[in-house]
Amino acid sequence: MISIEEALARILSYVDVLPAEEKPLLEALGQVLDEDISATFDIPPLDNTAMDGYAVRAADTTGATGASPITLRVIGEVAAGYEYEGEVERGTAVRIMTGAPIPAGADSIVPFEETDEPFDHAPSGTGRLTATAVKVLKEARPGANIRRAAEDITAGQMVVPKGTVLRASEIGVIASLGRAAVRVIPRPVVAVLSTGDELLEPGQERSGARIFDANAHSVGSLVERYGGMPRLLGIAKDTVADLTAKIHKGWGADILVTSAGVSRGDYDVVKDVLASEGQVDFWTVAMKPGKPLAFGCFYPEGDEGRRVPHIGLPGNPVSSMVAFELFGRPAMMKMMGKRDWRRPMVRAIAEDEITNRDDPRVFLARCFVTERDGKFYASLTGSQGSGILTSMMRANALTLIPAEVDVVEPGEEIDVIMLDWTRGEEWGSYLTSD
Amino acid sequence: MISIEEALARILSYVDVLPAEEKPLLEALGQVLDEDISATFDIPPLDNTAMDGYAVRAADTTGATGASPITLRVIGEVAAGYEYEGEVERGTAVRIMTGAPIPAGADSIVPFEETDEPFDHAPSGTGRLTATAVKVLKEARPGANIRRAAEDITAGQMVVPKGTVLRASEIGVIASLGRAAVRVIPRPVVAVLSTGDELLEPGQERSGARIFDANAHSVGSLVERYGGMPRLLGIAKDTVADLTAKIHKGWGADILVTSAGVSRGDYDVVKDVLASEGQVDFWTVAMKPGKPLAFGCFYPEGDEGRRVPHIGLPGNPVSSMVAFELFGRPAMMKMMGKRDWRRPMVRAIAEDEITNRDDPRVFLARCFVTERDGKFYASLTGSQGSGILTSMMRANALTLIPAEVDVVEPGEEIDVIMLDWTRGEEWGSYLTSD
Numbered sequence: 001m002i003s004i005e006e007a008l009a010r011i012l013s014y015v016d017v018l019p020a021e022e023k024p025l026l027e028a029l030g031q032v033l034d035e036d037i038s039a040t041f042d043i044p045p046l047d048n049t050a051m052d053g054y055a056v057r058a059a060d061t062t063g064a065t066g067a068s069p070i071t072l073r074v075i076g077e078v079a080a081g082y083e084y085e086g087e088v089e090r091g092t093a094v095r096i097m098t099g100a101p102i103p104a105g106a107d108s109i110v111p112f113e114e115t116d117e118p119f120d121h122a123p124s125g126t127g128r129l130t131a132t133a134v135k136v137l138k139e140a141r142p143g144a145n146i147r148r149a150a151e152d153i154t155a156g157q158m159v160v161p162k163g164t165v166l167r168a169s170e171i172g173v174i175a176s177l178g179r180a181a182v183r184v185i186p187r188p189v190v191a192v193l194s195t196g197d198e199l200l201e202p203g204q205e206r207s208g209a210r211i212f213d214a215n216a217h218s219v220g221s222l223v224e225r226y227g228g229m230p231r232l233l234g235i236a237k238d239t240v241a242d243l244t245a246k247i248h249k250g251w252g253a254d255i256l257v258t259s260a261g262v263s264r265g266d267y268d269v270v271k272d273v274l275a276s277e278g279q280v281d282f283w284t285v286a287m288k289p290g291k292p293l294a295f296g297c298f299y300p301e302g303d304e305g306r307r308v309p310h311i312g313l314p315g316n317p318v319s320s321m322v323a324f325e326l327f328g329r330p331a332m333m334k335m336m337g338k339r340d341w342r343r344p345m346v347r348a349i350a351e352d353e354i355t356n357r358d359d360p361r362v363f364l365a366r367c368f369v370t371e372r373d374g375k376f377y378a379s380l381t382g383s384q385g386s387g388i389l390t391s392m393m394r395a396n397a398l399t400l401i402p403a404e405v406d407v408v409e410p411g412e413e414i415d416v417i418m419l420d421w422t423r424g425e426e427w428g429s430y431l432t433s434d
Numbered sequence: 435m436i437s438i439e440e441a442l443a444r445i446l447s448y449v450d451v452l453p454a455e456e457k458p459l460l461e462a463l464g465q466v467l468d469e470d471i472s473a474t475f476d477i478p479p480l481d482n483t484a485m486d487g488y489a490v491r492a493a494d495t496t497g498a499t500g501a502s503p504i505t506l507r508v509i510g511e512v513a514a515g516y517e518y519e520g521e522v523e524r525g526t527a528v529r530i531m532t533g534a535p536i537p538a539g540a541d542s543i544v545p546f547e548e549t550d551e552p553f554d555h556a557p558s559g560t561g562r563l564t565a566t567a568v569k570v571l572k573e574a575r576p577g578a579n580i581r582r583a584a585e586d587i588t589a590g591q592m593v594v595p596k597g598t599v600l601r602a603s604e605i606g607v608i609a610s611l612g613r614a615a616v617r618v619i620p621r622p623v624v625a626v627l628s629t630g631d632e633l634l635e636p637g638q639e640r641s642g643a644r645i646f647d648a649n650a651h652s653v654g655s656l657v658e659r660y661g662g663m664p665r666l667l668g669i670a671k672d673t674v675a676d677l678t679a680k681i682h683k684g685w686g687a688d689i690l691v692t693s694a695g696v697s698r699g700d701y702d703v704v705k706d707v708l709a710s711e712g713q714v715d716f717w718t719v720a721m722k723p724g725k726p727l728a729f730g731c732f733y734p735e736g737d738e739g740r741r742v743p744h745i746g747l748p749g750n751p752v753s754s755m756v757a758f759e760l761f762g763r764p765a766m767m768k769m770m771g772k773r774d775w776r777r778p779m780v781r782a783i784a785e786d787e788i789t790n791r792d793d794p795r796v797f798l799a800r801c802f803v804t805e806r807d808g809k810f811y812a813s814l815t816g817s818q819g820s821g822i823l824t825s826m827m828r829a830n831a832l833t834l835i836p837a838e839v840d841v842v843e844p845g846e847e848i849d850v851i852m853l854d855w856t857r858g859e860e861w862g863s864y865l866t867s868d
Contacts, residue, residue: 172649178638178640211515
């Protein structure tokens, strides 16, 4: 048996960051950028107005008030996306719409509110200038309501560095730089195969001793949740022939994940196929659940240098999920180039007795963690048999009881690995739905 | 101007939960279940073994030790998915593989480790019984290593209730109940349209006063992040004709989101098209950024009773993102049947002066929140101009400065709405990548 840490280190040593690809911008959300994105022009490109109103020479408005307005001659208008051809000379103004470049000669924008132009002066949508003069009701300050060219981004500036995980705001910024596609590290395709003569596909007719396969769906869902693309390969029988055929179908994927067939039983052929068709690395880890775990690589023929890592999860539904969380998820994160795939861990007060006697394995018991008065509490979510998937459904965390601890008494502090925790459950909230 | 709370209440009053659909199980991840899922059979269906070993009568092993083992005659074997036809009679044993049903007569499982069968006794994969007798090295306890029928789920039990947001473990449990598809509330299709003569699509050639459209991509990314399906409709010119044509394309979606064209400028035709083709509800909200906001509904002809809500976001890139976070996200959550779409909010200590003078609007300044020694601190992420999208990129939260507060001094406590916060940044972590 090897430790969890050692098993993970070995798995990661065989897993590579996927080669980057050019992707349409919207498909890059959540992925890791594989290039430095720099600006080739200023944003905004030109000085422009932050308000609808009139572009004026501030000096022309000196002394203007509501009681004694100053009248300017309106010589034209300009909207966003266009440039005013002429110049604002003394005593004149150009009607201007938000975002439009500041006309030559003007140094200030007087918003409609500070003129005699009523709110709904022009029928909107016409864009036709109807006023020939405008009364300014307040002195304009030079530079007022002007957004300066390059106030956000300067040409040449590096804006989004390589290695950034792209969120909506980065995607927006990259779009504003004119890029329709970016180089990112793609999502891994994860082939998922269940094995076992006893398994039925959900939807099939059930018979006596046979059970429906849960693992393909639970593991496939975890793949999706962590940003990969699950490719379900179905169920393989416990024969070398069927398993070999189905495993070959997974060689097109970036990683293959199987469940069951990794114990020492006669029918546990996964490790044998892995050994004959590829290379096995190890197959037991000092953890509970999840001890039997096969790991190895296939080297598809005719595909020089290509390596398909294979994680052989245990067959019990809880064990396969827990082992995927501990080993499959980090492998996916590494493939996606994500550097920070830490799993949050807290110290929590045990609310139940947790026994781990006579078992030299780390005990990852399913538990539910709550926070009360700044302290975390962990209660077990029922029977810890590795077939009891409902206790996984009720859990949001796993305990981390060291192998050498026989028993944890209620009230003792333990380490807990968080699985599903939405920060904010213990905070206030804004605009609730209730 | 109306308040944020009122604007949201009005929007939600026009938004309906989408009609539920039958979806393949894996596509239901993250969605809200719209039926009660009950079990039609026990899980596990039969008593079965938790270990590879021998099914025995415990009484037959009384007194067995390594020094004086008890020999049993091996009468057959059984693997998971099969049932042993005969009966374990006195002095006999059936070789049994994990998951296989307990043969009649047997009341205990002796694992291989407690027999003389070596680890790699049979060539695995053959499934052929080679031993005719087995030595038991330790007394078997009645019931040992037996998983009882129905120990996880009992026939008739309600397992996953309507309204549950389906995670990987629920998907696994539902698969184990034999269901290949479930009724869930689907993801909304969100049509996203940018408007403005000044806009270019990313990838187009740039000219003087024109700018690349950021909003379709940033808002489209938020749609995706919150579980919807963005359908980008491109850019509409600021004319009633072009805008009307493009808006019609959005009527097939569950909700239409446009950006820009909602101020009072001459070219702000979105609100006019909404007024003539549908019904406008309101168009200014007491918030900064994001004051001009149009909301209304279209009632497509020939589609009795169908209503397409339309959120007209402001055009500035920060304003459109902030307004989508505050109004678009809750609308999506309601459509998806998610009852808890709270946004976490904390009290944080301001690290900068924040001024909100002469503006009767709530100030949602972009800030970055950190936690140190159990306290939260918020620092502004630079210029708060609503065109400065890079300051959104650096932010993980928005301040919530009430309209009546003119200035917040450094050190004062403020409310902060969290946008991107991964709980655990301030915790310990398990198995880091470093």
